[in-house]
Amino acid sequence: MKETKRIDVWTGVALMVLSVVVWVLTSDLPTPKRGIGPGDYPRVITAVLFVLGLTMTISNLISGYPAKGEKTNWLYLGRMVLMAVMAFAYVRMLKFFGFPLLTPFFLFGTIALFGYRSWWKNAIISVVATGIIFVLFNVIFMVFLPTGKIF
Amino acid sequence: MADLLTGFVLVFEPLTFALMVFGVVIGIIIGALPGLTASMGIILLLPLVYRLPANTALVMLCGLFCGGMYGGSISAILLKTPGTPSASATVLDGYPLCEQGKAGKALGVSTIASFIGGIVSTICLILIAPQLAKVALKFQAADYFALSIFGLTIMASSSGKNVVKGLVAGCIGLLASCVGIDGIVGVNRLTFNNMYLAGGFALLPVLIGVFAISEVLTQVQNPAGFTGSSVQEVKNMLPSWVELKGIMPATLVGAVLGVFIGIIPGTGGAIACFLAYNLAQKFSKDRKLFGKGALSGVAAPESANNATTGGALIPMLCLGIPGDVVTSVMLGALILIGVRPGPLLFVENTDIVYSIFAGMVVIQFLMLGFGLLAARYSPHILKVPYTLLMPIIMVLCVVGSFSLNNSLYEVTVALSFGLIGYFMKRWGYPGAPLVLGVILGPLAEENLNRALLVSNNSWSVFIQRPISFTFLLLSVVSIGFAVFSSRKK
Numbered sequence: 001m002k003e004t005k006r007i008d009v010w011t012g013v014a015l016m017v018l019s020v021v022v023w024v025l026t027s028d029l030p031t032p033k034r035g036i037g038p039g040d041y042p043r044v045i046t047a048v049l050f051v052l053g054l055t056m057t058i059s060n061l062i063s064g065y066p067a068k069g070e071k072t073n074w075l076y077l078g079r080m081v082l083m084a085v086m087a088f089a090y091v092r093m094l095k096f097f098g099f100p101l102l103t104p105f106f107l108f109g110t111i112a113l114f115g116y117r118s119w120w121k122n123a124i125i126s127v128v129a130t131g132i133i134f135v136l137f138n139v140i141f142m143v144f145l146p147t148g149k150i151f
Numbered sequence: 152m153a154d155l156l157t158g159f160v161l162v163f164e165p166l167t168f169a170l171m172v173f174g175v176v177i178g179i180i181i182g183a184l185p186g187l188t189a190s191m192g193i194i195l196l197l198p199l200v201y202r203l204p205a206n207t208a209l210v211m212l213c214g215l216f217c218g219g220m221y222g223g224s225i226s227a228i229l230l231k232t233p234g235t236p237s238a239s240a241t242v243l244d245g246y247p248l249c250e251q252g253k254a255g256k257a258l259g260v261s262t263i264a265s266f267i268g269g270i271v272s273t274i275c276l277i278l279i280a281p282q283l284a285k286v287a288l289k290f291q292a293a294d295y296f297a298l299s300i301f302g303l304t305i306m307a308s309s310s311g312k313n314v315v316k317g318l319v320a321g322c323i324g325l326l327a328s329c330v331g332i333d334g335i336v337g338v339n340r341l342t343f344n345n346m347y348l349a350g351g352f353a354l355l356p357v358l359i360g361v362f363a364i365s366e367v368l369t370q371v372q373n374p375a376g377f378t379g380s381s382v383q384e385v386k387n388m389l390p391s392w393v394e395l396k397g398i399m400p401a402t403l404v405g406a407v408l409g410v411f412i413g414i415i416p417g418t419g420g421a422i423a424c425f426l427a428y429n430l431a432q433k434f435s436k437d438r439k440l441f442g443k444g445a446l447s448g449v450a451a452p453e454s455a456n457n458a459t460t461g462g463a464l465i466p467m468l469c470l471g472i473p474g475d476v477v478t479s480v481m482l483g484a485l486i487l488i489g490v491r492p493g494p495l496l497f498v499e500n501t502d503i504v505y506s507i508f509a510g511m512v513v514i515q516f517l518m519l520g521f522g523l524l525a526a527r528y529s530p531h532i533l534k535v536p537y538t539l540l541m542p543i544i545m546v547l548c549v550v551g552s553f554s555l556n557n558s559l560y561e562v563t564v565a566l567s568f569g570l571i572g573y574f575m576k577r578w579g580y581p582g583a584p585l586v587l588g589v590i591l592g593p594l595a596e597e598n599l600n601r602a603l604l605v606s607n608n609s610w611s612v613f614i615q616r617p618i619s620f621t622f623l624l625l626s627v628v629s630i631g632f633a634v635f636s637s638r639k640k
Contacts, residue, residue, distance in 0.1 A: 007578050015319060022326065022341065030336055035604040038333035038340050041596045042326060049322045056315055076372040083371045084570055087364075087545065091562045103546055110542035114371060129543050133550065143198050143554045146562075 015053030098148030158505030174214025182222020189219025210510030237420025244448030259388035268454035272461025287494035308633035324588020360568025405454030413462020419475030420456035427455030
């Protein structure tokens with residue numbers, strides 16, 4: 001709860017900064033004589049966003065800014081970060097290795113990250129699951145899957 | 152009537168029927184597994200959806216929607232963990248029945264009540280939707296703009312605990328919809344001269360990111376998850392005639408209430424199930440049994456949450472405004488197929504509309520049959536380990552977002568929105584208004600521009616037209632009501 005409250009204050013500030021940045025970025029877009037121009041609509045939204053950010057910051061500050069937030073579970077957060085990093089790396093490497101070659105390794109890693117400790121079973125499941133997805137989408141439903149330079 | 156019969160003919164075409172059965176079965180399984188929702192199921196099926204004929208794809212998604220809504224009761228009764236938020240009230244009496252060794256009876260009642268709720272809501276859908284569409288045909292640009300604002304504010308004010316956070320999520324969605332080449336003058340807007348951003352953010356990767364990838368990222372934090380290894384055997388499912396008569400009042404109350412809750416945009420099964428439970432308890436002769444294993448305590452919420460399905464489809468089909476989170480995902484699916492929901496749908500695509508109506512009738516019967524079957528084998532379904540399921544879902548998310556344009560850029564967008572969705576969930580921001588903002592953003596901008604062009608830049612057009620004035624007033628009331636009730640808490 002306390003963590004959320006501290007974050008709410010800073011999110012409010014970030015929203016105000018974002019509003020100003022978008023306002024500036026859209027200020028030089030053309031304005032027609034009738035109707036709205038391409039910059040008018042985002043500026044209306046950022047004006048509302050600025051007010052909401054201000055409301056969030058002030059209301060949380062008035063109700064008491066907590067001196068110390070709740071302890072973050074870094075192990076849990078670390079697992080999430082690792083999962084995200086693995087996913088982004090997987091997508092980057094798909095260009096080179098292709099879906100059928102790379103996916104078993106990605107699945108093996110993520111299944112292990114989820115806590116599955118039977119390595120042999122994990123390896124078999126990763127290969128079989130990739131095969132099923134490949135056949136189902138690429139062969140049966142004719143949905144293209146990422147191809148790389150190698151495969 | 153002839154249109155409805157044509158709808159039945161289309162629904163019974165072999166491919167359509169087979170995929171409708173597939174949708175119902177997958178929906179029940181997904182709904183039964185805690186953490187997986189009907190909206191996630193629809194998202195995972197999207198790569199297949201836009202390669203199918205529109206009516207076939209839509210009845211499959213409707214099957215998944217209804218099956219998912221029912222499936223949530225299975226784990227609520229057997230594990231004390233609702234599979235979906237809509238089954239939250241089912242736990243109250245479903246699990247005590249399970250503890251008494253009557254899990255089969257509770258699941259049987261839940262299936263029958265879901266069937267009755269679904270049938271009542273389908274009848275209301277068939278009767279109300281065409282009439283509402285006739286009214287909506289009179290809408291002009293100002294009314295559509297006001298309607299978009301109304302849809303967004305009501306979703307923002309009702310889908311989270313904090314109305315400001317809901318509105319922030321909606322504004323972020325609207326802002327995201329501004330990225331790309333602007334539709335009015337054709338200039339680059341917020342693209343930073345990036346050629347990929349010039350195309351804007353497609354809806355599918357946003358949906359996949361906010362609703363599916365964010366869930367995988369949340370689940371990886373607690374890899375032990377839930378375990379369904381010690382679920383009791385399910386037998387004696389069908390209730391006796393006396394028991395059936397006993398649950399009928401609660402079932403009907405839940406059904407009627409569910410339909411009306413479903414019609415109100417931004418609400419949904421989670422609200423309907425608790426209201427129906429409270430109402431059934433208030434009017435029951437055996438109110439002391441509630442909370443200790445009353446069959447009516449299972450019937451009322453289950454009938455109500457399934458009744459919201461038809462109700463939620465009414466504003467989505469007639470106005471293009473989703474009734475709840477699942478219908479907002481369905482709205483996205485419709486747009487991907489190339490069908491724009493709204494009153495014109497009832498004029499230009501009657502075959503699609505009546506396929507949905509006929510499909511919804513057939514789906515309820517399929518749900519009854521496959522529901523009873525799935526409930527019997529549910530102890531096996533619940534043993535599927537999360538440690539294997541979630542990584543496979545992640546790969547399916549990659550496949551889904553790639554299949555949109557055969558581009559890894561869309562996958563990167565999905566992953567980025569997944570991260571945004573994760574932090575939004577962590578810090579209490581609802582995801583549905585963000586997605587709705589992305590959907591309604593272009594519609595709102597286009598109609599705002601058109602209304603101002605017609606009125607020669609006079610903003611008074613929005614209060615001079617009764618329909619737009621009513622929607623804007625309702626938007627203010629919905630925000631005011633949400634602020635008032637949150638302060639009261």
